[in-house]
Amino acid sequence: MEDMNQKRPERTQIMTPKEAAKYLGFHLVTVYRLLKKQEIPATKIGGQWRFKKDVLDAWLLERMNTRTR
Secondary structure, three states, X not given: OOOOOOOOOOOOOXXXXXXXXXXXXXXXXXXXXXXXXXOOOOEEEOOEEEEEHHHHHHHHHHHHHHHOO
16 A cells, blocks of 8 residues: 655646746737747647746746856
8 A cells, every 4th residue: 555645746837928927027028929929838728828847947947047148
């Protein structure tokens, strides 16, 4: 039987464009502009854009590292 005290792996948080904009500190229009230019990682599910928090974190770090070089 599995130990009840073991932590379950955390699920990746899925965000809407509005939530992603707030999380990143961007204006919502900026998020949609980046989506249109395919410059931000996201996927369309049922006609609506969705973002994975861990993927956005990696994208932001990469973007910050390339801008400072």
